Amino acid sequence: MSQTMTEQAMSSSVATAFASAVPALEVRGVNKSFGALQVARDVNLTLERGARRALIGPNGAGKTSLVNLITGVLKPSSGQVLLGGEDITSWSSAKRARRGLARTFQINQLFRGLSVLENVCLAIGERRGESYNLWRPAGSKAAVIDEALDHLNSLRLVDDALRLVRELPYGRQRLVEIAIALAQRPKVLLLDEPAAGVPSSESHLILDVVASLDPDIAILIIEHDMDVVFRFAQSITVLVAGAVLTEGSPQEILADERVRAVYLGQEADRSHG
Ligand SMILES: Nc1ncnc2c1ncn2[C@@H]1O[C@H](COP(=O)(O)OP(=O)(O)O)[C@@H](O)[C@H]1O
Numbered sequence: 001m002s003q004t005m006t007e008q009a010m011s012s013s014v015a016t017a018f019a020s021a022v023p024a025l026e027v028r029g030v031n032k033s034f035g036a037l038q039v040a041r042d043v044n045l046t047l048e049r050g051a052r053r054a055l056i057g058p059n060g061a062g063k064t065s066l067v068n069l070i071t072g073v074l075k076p077s078s079g080q081v082l083l084g085g086e087d088i089t090s091w092s093s094a095k096r097a098r099r100g101l102a103r104t105f106q107i108n109q110l111f112r113g114l115s116v117l118e119n120v121c122l123a124i125g126e127r128r129g130e131s132y133n134l135w136r137p138a139g140s141k142a143a144v145i146d147e148a149l150d151h152l153n154s155l156r157l158v159d160d161a162l163r164l165v166r167e168l169p170y171g172r173q174r175l176v177e178i179a180i181a182l183a184q185r186p187k188v189l190l191l192d193e194p195a196a197g198v199p200s201s202e203s204h205l206i207l208d209v210v211a212s213l214d215p216d217i218a219i220l221i222i223e224h225d226m227d228v229v230f231r232f233a234q235s236i237t238v239l240v241a242g243a244v245l246t247e248g249s250p251q252e253i254l255a256d257e258r259v260r261a262v263y264l265g266q267e268a269d270r271s272h273g
């Protein structure tokens with residue numbers, strides 16, 4: 001009997017080791033066109049568990065379309081998307097979200113007339129499949145509020161918990177969007193320009209906060225500010241005209257002449273000219 005238990009323990013530790021080797025997210029050979037415009041050309045992209053990866057590329061390169069393909073807003077014409085090793089290509093966006101794939105949007109989708117805390121509680125309630133309301137038993141309500149405060153704490157938003165979203169500075173509203181995504185308890189978090197429209201003094205704060213999130217969450221961020229990208233990312237994927245031009249460490253991307261030519265060229269020209 002003790003031998004069986006040892007075997008069980010061993011096989012479960014093998015299973016755990018195997019599970020952690022499976023990427024959090026994989027995009028395999030994805031293609032997508034809008035009529036004659038091909039926005040994804042045989043795109044392959046892997047996010048390991050806990051990854052901190054940036055997706056960069058010129059305007060119109062297909063970055064947002066790729067996020068839409070990953071989250072199921074768009075269906076690829078060919079290729080697969082895998083979440084934790086499972087093929088989710090045919091799943092609805094809602095099912096993907098329930099299974100740990102979260103995103104934020106470039107546009108505000110918050111309840112601006114409610115408090116920060118209420119917004120996050122609503123999102124937690126949605127995940128738990130209950131509508132958060134005053135008639136819930138006190139125990140469950142307290143648990144939801146506790147969890148919401150945890151998310152707000154990790155985003156340094158606790159002091160704003162009781163303020164109405166519409167009263168917050170824009171940069172803090174963008175952090176509330178991330179709090180809503182965290183309420184899904186994601187394994188993978190896709191951030192499409194989370195600091196767009198935010199003054200650069202605040203955008204650095206947003207990215208610092210994102211960098212300090214739970215290290216088990218795999219994060220893919222689309223961001224234009226190269227200072228921010230190079231500080232945040234462990235790895236960078238460069239997308240040009242729907243295709244992956246290259247990927248590598250920030251140092252490798254900085255040193256890559258092709259990347260300079262298509263993407264960093266203008267900035268290099270500006271700083272040297
Ligand atoms: N639903 C759509 N229908 C047609 N064309 C689209 C649609 N969404 C995006 N596009 C086009 O696809 C290209 C890639 O857009 P997008 O993925 O938003 O690029 P990025 O986020 O890199 O700036 C752009 O030329 C854009 O105009």
Ligand SMILES: [Mg+2]
Nearest residue numbers: 063064065192
């Ligand atoms: Mg975009």
